[in-house]
Amino acid sequence: MLTARDRLVSVLDGEDVDRPPCICSGGMMNMVTVGLQDEIEVFFPEAHYDAEKMAALAKAVYDKGFFENYGVPFCMTVEAEAMGAEVTMGRKDREPHVTDYAFDDVRNYKQVKPMDLESGRAKVVLDAIKILKSYDDGVPIVGNLVGPISVASSVMDAVKYYKQLRKQRELSHEYMDWITDELIRFGIAQIEAGADVIAIADPSGTGEIMGPGPFQEYAVPYIEKLQRACQDAGAKTIVHICGQMHSVYDQIAQISADALSFDAVVPIKEARKNLPGRIVMGNVSTFAIERKDAEKVRQLTRTCIRNGSDIIAPACGLGMGSPSENVRAVLEAVRETEVAAG
Amino acid sequence: MAAGKEELIEKLYECVVEMEDEDVVDVCNEYLEAGYNAYDGIMEGLVAGMNKASELYDEEEYFVTDVLLCSDALYAGLEVLRPHLEASDVDGEAKKVVIGVVEGDTHDIGKNLVRIMLETAGFEIYDLGRDVPLDAFVEKAKEVDADIIAMSTLMTTTMSGMGTVIEKLKEAGIRDRVKVMVGGSPISRKFADEIGAEGYSVNAVEAVAVAKQLVGIE
Numbered sequence A: 001m002l003t004a005r006d007r008l009v010s011v012l013d014g015e016d017v018d019r020p021p022c023i024c025s026g027g028m029m030n031m032v033t034v035g036l037q038d039e040i041e042v043f044f045p046e047a048h049y050d051a052e053k054m055a056a057l058a059k060a061v062y063d064k065g066f067f068e069n070y071g072v073p074f075c076m077t078v079e080a081e082a083m084g085a086e087v088t089m090g091r092k093d094r095e096p097h098v099t100d101y102a103f104d105d106v107r108n109y110k111q112v113k114p115m116d117l118e119s120g121r122a123k124v125v126l127d128a129i130k131i132l133k134s135y136d137d138g139v140p141i142v143g144n145l146v147g148p149i150s151v152a153s154s155v156m157d158a159v160k161y162y163k164q165l166r167k168q169r170e171l172s173h174e175y176m177d178w179i180t181d182e183l184i185r186f187g188i189a190q191i192e193a194g195a196d197v198i199a200i201a202d203p204s205g206t207g208e209i210m211g212p213g214p215f216q217e218y219a220v221p222y223i224e225k226l227q228r229a230c231q232d233a234g235a236k237t238i239v240h241i242c243g244q245m246h247s248v249y250d251q252i253a254q255i256s257a258d259a260l261s262f263d264a265v266v267p268i269k270e271a272r273k274n275l276p277g278r279i280v281m282g283n284v285s286t287f288a289i290e291r292k293d294a295e296k297v298r299q300l301t302r303t304c305i306r307n308g309s310d311i312i313a314p315a316c317g318l319g320m321g322s323p324s325e326n327v328r329a330v331l332e333a334v335r336e337t338e339v340a341a342g
Numbered sequence B: 001m002a003a004g005k006e007e008l009i010e011k012l013y014e015c016v017v018e019m020e021d022e023d024v025v026d027v028c029n030e031y032l033e034a035g036y037n038a039y040d041g042i043m044e045g046l047v048a049g050m051n052k053a054s055e056l057y058d059e060e061e062y063f064v065t066d067v068l069l070c071s072d073a074l075y076a077g078l079e080v081l082r083p084h085l086e087a088s089d090v091d092g093e094a095k096k097v098v099i100g101v102v103e104g105d106t107h108d109i110g111k112n113l114v115r116i117m118l119e120t121a122g123f124e125i126y127d128l129g130r131d132v133p134l135d136a137f138v139e140k141a142k143e144v145d146a147d148i149i150a151m152s153t154l155m156t157t158t159m160s161g162m163g164t165v166i167e168k169l170k171e172a173g174i175r176d177r178v179k180v181m182v183g184g185s186p187i188s189r190k191f192a193d194e195i196g197a198e199g200y201s202v203n204a205v206e207a208v209a210v211a212k213q214l215v216g217i218e
Helices: A004-012 A034-040 A051-063 A078-082 A106-111 A120-135 A148-155 A158-167 A169-193 A212-232 A268-274 A286-291 A294-306 A324-340 B005-017 B023-033 B038-058 B064-084 B109-120 B134-144 B160-171 B189-195 B204-214
Strands: A070-072 A086-088 A097-100 A141-146 A197-201 A236-241 A259-262 A280-284 A311-314 B096-101 B124-127 B148-152 B179-183
Touching (some): A004 A197, A034 A051, A051 A070, A078 A141, A078 A148, A078 A169, A106 A158, A141 A148, A148 A212, A158 A169, A158 A212, A158 B064, A169 A197, A197 A212, A212 A236, A280 A286, A280 A294, A286 A294, A311 A324, B005 B023, B038 B064, B038 B204, B109 B124, B109 B148, B134 B148, B134 B160, B148 B204, B160 B189, B179 B204
Parallel strands (some): A070 A141, A141 A197, A280 A311, B096 B148, B148 B179
16 A cells, blocks of 8 residues: 555656645645644644644644645744744744844845754754654655745845845855755755655745846756755755746746645646646645635645646645635545545 | 936936936936926936836836836935925825735735835825734724725735734724725735725736725826
């Protein structure tokens, strides 16, 4: 019998399987809702800085029929915080987010402190992965990294950052390269701790925000360097890109991640057509999951499968208030295909 | 030899379109020294240049970061010319917009863009910034007697806060005095309708048209 890990890894290897896996990676693509916290009585914000609680919620995502993977962390602030940005841990129904930047001029980037993987929340993430790994139960473990541009623009004042990409090119590249190397260290540590897959999401580095030129210059090479380093360390990789793709398909094609994931504005058919031969992941509307009913979610999931999504996943992070019934409807609809296939 | 007024206005326009936030200051000073009218320099030079930038953005020639750089040049120029406006140039009846990124989200690039576009279009802006507590929208709208509340978020996890603000406006008894418009990448027309927001726009350029329509400006 195919384990969830076998199925996911096979798909990422480009092999045929009985049906698409159904996952939600974690990180920016958070899948821990208020409902799930209530169900197992483990809560945010404690789970963001307590490895056992983090692992418990990650495990519940699988055990309670949400998705077919474990994934940590549940926010996109671990890296930025470790590099000196100020972060609030949020609440039960509100994710952590950056409240203050560490610096505001790329000319001072050398002040930024390297990530300490031996303490703080970076260590919590690594410890949580080790706990999940110890279950050795055939459930794939997804470690998450925030992409280089999103980290760079969370540690440094974002508006200044985007402007200096144009006016301080050489230093901006140095800064991006430094950030990427830090992320590689954290990624490799996650893989060594037991992550099967590394998912990278870079919501601030999009074609829509930057335009094709700067996207090519600053997003593509560093995302590619990061994901390649994770592949070289033995993990499969998923790269999630937010926003419209039509102006940057050529650039996306240069990112050689095992799977590419898109948000709800990108029709799966369009992605498949523009990225021939690639494994495409996505993209059940999180708006529908939060605000519609389970039947609507099942319909959307079926459409996603029909349109050729290789890995079924929510299009973005789940709204914290998403009803559990709706979240489970995604996986239910994916499993139907198993029955239908005999 | 002093350059002609038209020529300098053309230069101001180009400085904004070409994102020259340092050159624009020199041109503004030259323009003032030649004794030309500050209001014309702002409207026909700087603001016209910003409008051109938003046109280019609409056509996907320019992207968000380009528009931000153009706005730097715009604001640098405004700082020089504005003190030289005459009292009769200042229109006292600008419509008021309270704008911010809802609590839980700190991505404010899109909001800044909308703010720039609305400001260029002549709205009076009260920018609450990012990660704005939901009550603050209501309080500020009351305080300044706002015509519009504009909210944005880039995160699906925080978008429901927009509906909460509308509920709070009702509780405060001012729902009928203020229009609400929403935007941000996860937001759709459908979502706007569901929470009862009058206005929705997919991008910053359209936001100006939506805002004008909401307050009845042609």
